[in-house]
Amino acid sequence: MTQEFIYAYKKMPDDLSVNGASLVDWEDLPEINRVLNGQYRFYGNYSRGGQYRSYLKKGNFIKAKVPDGSWQYFEIYNIKKNLTSVSVTARHIGFMANKNFIVKSFTDNGNGSQIMTNLKNSLAFDQKFNYLSNVGTTHQFTARQVAPVEAIIGSNNGNQNLTGVTSAELDMDNYDLKLVKQIGSDNGFRIDFGINLEAIEEEIDEESIVNSLYLIGGVPDNDYDEDKEPIEYGYLETDGVTNENRRIGKRENGDCKTVDELIKWGKTLFDNDRIHEPKATHTVSMVALEHTLEYGDMYQELASLHLGDVAHVRAKELDIEIKERMVEYTYFPTLGKYKDFVLGNDLSLYTSTVNTQTQELKKKIDNRTETLVQNVLNATAWITGNSGGHVVFRPEKAPSEILIMDTDTAATAKRVWRWNLNGLGYSENGVNGPFGIAMTSKGEIVADFIKVGIINAEVLESSINELGDVLKIVKGTLQIWNENKKIMELTKKGMEFWNTKESIGTIGTTDSAGNPFPDASTPTPLEDNSLVIRTNGDGKYILISPAAGKGFVLLGNGKATYFGDLDVQGTFTVKGKEIDGGNSGGNDNGWNGQYPPEVTSDRDKRYWQIWAMALGAGFSKQAAAALLGNAQGESDANPTADEGNGAPGFGYGVWQWTDSTGANSGRVYMINLMTKTKAGISDNPDTITAQFKLLMWHAPNGQWIATSAYPYSWTQFMTLTDINTAAQAFVANFERPRDPHPERTTWSQEWYDKFKDLEIPVSKGYVKPIADPITVTSEFGWRTSPITGAQEFHNGIDLVNGNPNTPIFASADGEVIVAGDANYFDWYGNWTVIKHADGMYTGYAHQSRVDVSKGQKVTASQQIGLMGTTGPSTGEHLHFQFMDEFYPSSAAHFHNARDYISF
Numbered sequence: 001m002t003q004e005f006i007y008a009y010k011k012m013p014d015d016l017s018v019n020g021a022s023l024v025d026w027e028d029l030p031e032i033n034r035v036l037n038g039q040y041r042f043y044g045n046y047s048r049g050g051q052y053r054s055y056l057k058k059g060n061f062i063k064a065k066v067p068d069g070s071w072q073y074f075e076i077y078n079i080k081k082n083l084t085s086v087s088v089t090a091r092h093i094g095f096m097a098n099k100n101f102i103v104k105s106f107t108d109n110g111n112g113s114q115i116m117t118n119l120k121n122s123l124a125f126d127q128k129f130n131y132l133s134n135v136g137t138t139h140q141f142t143a144r145q146v147a148p149v150e151a152i153i154g155s156n157n158g159n160q161n162l163t164g165v166t167s168a169e170l171d172m173d174n175y176d177l178k179l180v181k182q183i184g185s186d187n188g189f190r191i192d193f194g195i196n197l198e199a200i201e202e203e204i205d206e207e208s209i210v211n212s213l214y215l216i217g218g219v220p221d222n223d224y225d226e227d228k229e230p231i232e233y234g235y236l237e238t239d240g241v242t243n244e245n246r247r248i249g250k251r252e253n254g255d256c257k258t259v260d261e262l263i264k265w266g267k268t269l270f271d272n273d274r275i276h277e278p279k280a281t282h283t284v285s286m287v288a289l290e291h292t293l294e295y296g297d298m299y300q301e302l303a304s305l306h307l308g309d310v311a312h313v314r315a316k317e318l319d320i321e322i323k324e325r326m327v328e329y330t331y332f333p334t335l336g337k338y339k340d341f342v343l344g345n346d347l348s349l350y351t352s353t354v355n356t357q358t359q360e361l362k363k364k365i366d367n368r369t370e371t372l373v374q375n376v377l378n379a380t381a382w383i384t385g386n387s388g389g390h391v392v393f394r395p396e397k398a399p400s401e402i403l404i405m406d407t408d409t410a411a412t413a414k415r416v417w418r419w420n421l422n423g424l425g426y427s428e429n430g431v432n433g434p435f436g437i438a439m440t441s442k443g444e445i446v447a448d449f450i451k452v453g454i455i456n457a458e459v460l461e462s463s464i465n466e467l468g469d470v471l472k473i474v475k476g477t478l479q480i481w482n483e484n485k486k487i488m489e490l491t492k493k494g495m496e497f498w499n500t501k502e503s504i505g506t507i508g509t510t511d512s513a514g515n516p517f518p519d520a521s522t523p524t525p526l527e528d529n530s531l532v533i534r535t536n537g538d539g540k541y542i543l544i545s546p547a548a549g550k551g552f553v554l555l556g557n558g559k560a561t562y563f564g565d566l567d568v569q570g571t572f573t574v575k576g577k578e579i580d581g582g583n584s585g586g587n588d589n590g591w592n593g594q595y596p597p598e599v600t601s602d603r604d605k606r607y608w609q610i611w612a613m614a615l616g617a618g619f620s621k622q623a624a625a626a627l628l629g630n631a632q633g634e635s636d637a638n639p640t641a642d643e644g645n646g647a648p649g650f651g652y653g654v655w656q657w658t659d660s661t662g663a664n665s666g667r668v669y670m671i672n673l674m675t676k677t678k679a680g681i682s683d684n685p686d687t688i689t690a691q692f693k694l695l696m697w698h699a700p701n702g703q704w705i706a707t708s709a710y711p712y713s714w715t716q717f718m719t720l721t722d723i724n725t726a727a728q729a730f731v732a733n734f735e736r737p738r739d740p741h742p743e744r745t746t747w748s749q750e751w752y753d754k755f756k757d758l759e760i761p762v763s764k765g766y767v768k769p770i771a772d773p774i775t776v777t778s779e780f781g782w783r784t785s786p787i788t789g790a791q792e793f794h795n796g797i798d799l800v801n802g803n804p805n806t807p808i809f810a811s812a813d814g815e816v817i818v819a820g821d822a823n824y825f826d827w828y829g830n831w832t833v834i835k836h837a838d839g840m841y842t843g844y845a846h847q848s849r850v851d852v853s854k855g856q857k858v859t860a861s862q863q864i865g866l867m868g869t870t871g872p873s874t875g876e877h878l879h880f881q882f883m884d885e886f887y888p889s890s891a892a893h894f895h896n897a898r899d900y901i902s903f
Helices: 093-099 112-121 148-153 162-166 259-271 286-290 293-302 357-362 372-387 602-616 621-635 666-675 688-701 723-735 743-755 822-828
Strands: 006-009 021-023 031-035 040-047 061-065 071-081 085-092 102-110 130-133 139-146 169-173 176-180 190-192 200-205 212-216 232-237 248-252 279-285 310-315 320-332 337-344 390-394 401-405 416-420 423-427 437-440 459-463 469-474 477-482 485-491 494-498 503-509 531-535 541-547 550-555 560-563 775-778 781-784 791-794 797-800 807-809 814-819 830-835 841-847 863-866 878-883
Touching: 040 061, 061 085, 071 093, 085 093, 093 148, 102 112, 102 148, 112 130, 112 139, 112 148, 112 162, 112 176, 139 148, 139 162, 148 162, 148 169, 148 176, 162 169, 162 176, 190 293, 212 259, 232 259, 279 286, 279 320, 286 293, 286 337, 531 541, 602 621, 602 688, 602 743, 621 723, 621 743, 666 688, 723 743, 814 841, 822 830, 822 841, 830 863, 841 863
Parallel strands: 130 176, 190 310, 212 248
Antiparallel strands: 006 021, 006 061, 031 040, 031 320, 040 085, 061 071, 071 085, 102 139, 169 176, 200 279, 212 232, 279 337, 310 320, 320 337, 390 401, 401 416, 416 423, 423 437, 459 469, 469 477, 477 485, 485 494, 494 503, 503 531, 541 550, 550 560, 775 797, 781 791, 797 878, 807 863, 814 830, 830 841, 841 878
C-alpha cells in the first residue's frame, strides 16, 4: 500500500498541482471528515519538533488526497499546542467563499446555473471561486444579507437555503462550488449487514413513516378571489395500505395549481423522497470491519463507496431493503482508507435544515473517541502497508492472539505467524499448523523443530580476514559475507554476485548459467564452448573497464554503451548490413505508432510515444521516465503548448524551447533549430516525433551543460538508473530554470511505475505496396508543394517503380473502409484505406483503378488497384500513408512509412 503525503503551504499556489512542504511527522493518523451539505474538515496532530512545523499556522493551507482520488486544499483555522504536539484543524477552502457577503440576490425563475451565477454577481468583492450547477429545474430563490455558502447550505438568514429549495447538493472541488442534482451514483451496490456484526451500528425510525397523503396545493391560476380555497386531494397512497398500517400525513405545495399537478408532485414524495419507508442510519466502523475475518469481502466492497453513493441495504431489524446513501465519512488520507462512514436515507437532515449545534452532536461529527482496540487496529494498518503482510487481532473486541498472514483471511492463509499467551509459532500450512518454528511462553525453543542450522553443523562459518569477511558453507554452497551482506556464492549455477537485497548476476558455463542466445547461429555450438557472464534483468550492469571512465557498459535491458574512442578495424554490420563512414547509424525514433492495450487516453498516448522513442534511442527506463516527468512539468507533453501565445521570448513545445535573446517566439526558434542547423529535421514541427529528434540533436550540441551537482554528459544521462538523479539532472543541465522543481522527481516515478512493465507492440510485418525496384520521389514531412509552391505537410510518402500503371498491393491483412469514395477525391483522387488488426490504417492514393470495395477483407500482398494520377497530382505515383486514427484529427496522427517498411 502506498502512503500518501500531506502537503503544507504558506499561501495558496497559483498552480494547484504543485506540491508543497511534505508533512511526515504526524503523532497519529490525520483525518478528513465530510458531511453531505455540511462540514468538510481536516484534523491532525503533528509533532512540535516535526519537519516543516512552522508551516502549521492559522491562515496557512494543507493539501490532502480524498476518497475520490482528487487532491483538495484546506485552510487552517485552529492551532492548539499540546505538550509534545500541535493539533491542527482546517476547513475546505470552499468555505473561504464565506469571507464574502451578499447584500441581495434574487432569481425569479431560474435553473441552478442561473441562480449560482446571480449569487456570484451579487458578491461584495471578487474571489477565485467558480459558481457552477447542473440542476435543470427552475426555482425562485432569494439570498439577503448573508455569506454565499451560508445561502447555499446554511441558515440563509432564516430563509430556506438553496439546496433545500432545489432539492440539490453542494459539491466542493477546491475553487469550484458545484450545485448538483446528486453527489455520487447508484451502481446497484447491495449489502446485507447481518444480525451479529458489531462493526455496524443500526438506527431505525419507524415513527416518521407516511404512506397516505392529504395534499394541499395553491389557488388555481388567474383566480385569486379571496373566497377561493386552495385545491385539495385526499388520499394518495402507496400499494398495500390498510386501516391497520395506514399513517396519514399532510403535505403542501403552493406551486401546484391543478389536482393532476398535485398528484404528480405527491407521487415524487413516495418515489424520490421515500417517505413511506422507515428512516434508517447505519454507522460503519471500517477500522473494526477490516479486521473482522468473516467480513473481509464486505469491507472491500464498502471501501469502494464515495460520498453520496447509493447502497441498497437490508436492515437487520426489519428485514427489509432500504435505499441509503453515504452522507458522512471520516477518512485517513495518508493510508487511503476510511475510518468510518454513515449510510442513511433521511436526507432532510442534509438539505433544508439549519445545522444547529444539537444536530452536530446528534450526528457525532466531532466525536474522536476510540477504544484501545481500535487504536491498536489503526496501527496495524501501517504494519500491513509497510511489510506487505496482513495483521489480524482476534477475537475483535478482546484480542487474545495476533496472526500475521500472507493473505487477508485466515481461511486462505498459508504462511502464518501465530502469537498468543502460550507462545509463538510459524507455519507454512495455515493457522492450525503444523508449526515449523515454535517458542513457548517460558522462552524454550522446541527442539523437534530445530532440524538445520549451526547446531547440526549444517552451516560452517570461518572468518578469513580482519575486514569482516566471512566464509560460509551452507547446504553445499560456498558463500562469502561481509558483516550482514552476502557478496558472492558459488553453486552449481556458477559464481553468483549479490548486492544487499538480491543476486546481481552470474559467471559460469552454459550448463550452469544457461545459454542466453538459444537461437544464435554460430560456427561451433555455444553449449560446452562458452564462458557466460550475465546479469539478472533490468537495472543491472556488466562493466568492462581498462581505466576509470573508459570501457563498455552492458545494461540488463540489452543496451550497451562504450565510453572512450572506439576504433573498429574490421567490418561493422547492423543486422547484416555494413555500416561505413559514409552512413549514419542509430535511430532516434523507436516508436512504431502503436500503443499497448493499457494505454488508452490521448494524454497517456503522448507520454507513451516519448517513452518508446527514448527506449529506442538507448535510454534506460529511469532516464526515459525523467524525460516524461520534465515534459509534464513543461507542457504536459503537449507538442503545441505555447507559453506566450506566439509572443517572443516564451517557450514552445514539449520541452518549451525558448529564444533566450527574446527575438523570436518559441515556435519560430524551435523550427529554426530544426531546419537552419545541422539537425536537418523535416518532420511536422508540431509533433512529438520532430521534437524528440530535436531533443536528441540539441542536447549534445550545446543545450546540455553539465553542472557540478550533476556532472554527467548527455550520453551518461541516458544510462542513469536513479530516477531522482536523472530527473534533476535534466532540470539542472538542460532546462536550467530559476527555481528548483522537486515535484518532477515524483512525476517521473509515477510515469516509470506506469510504463516500466508494458511491452512495446511489435509491427506485424507490413510489406511494400508496389513491386521493386522502388524509388521514393517525395518524403514524409514538410516540403514545398509541387502544385501550389507553398510550404505544406506531406502526410505520406510518394513511390514509383518505372511502371505508371503498376499493381498496388495491400501492405497487411485488414478491412477496406474507403474504396474510391467521392468525398475524398479532391484530396487523394481514387483512394483506398485499409484498417489493420494493430489499430493502424494504411492509405493508397491517386489510383487509376480501384479493385476492392468498402467492407471487403483483404490479405497482405493482395492486389487492390492500379497506380495512377487521379486527384491533385503531377504524375503517376502512389501516395502511401500510415495513420493511427481515421480520419486523423491532426498531422500528429500520420506516421512515416519508413518506420514500418524499409524502402
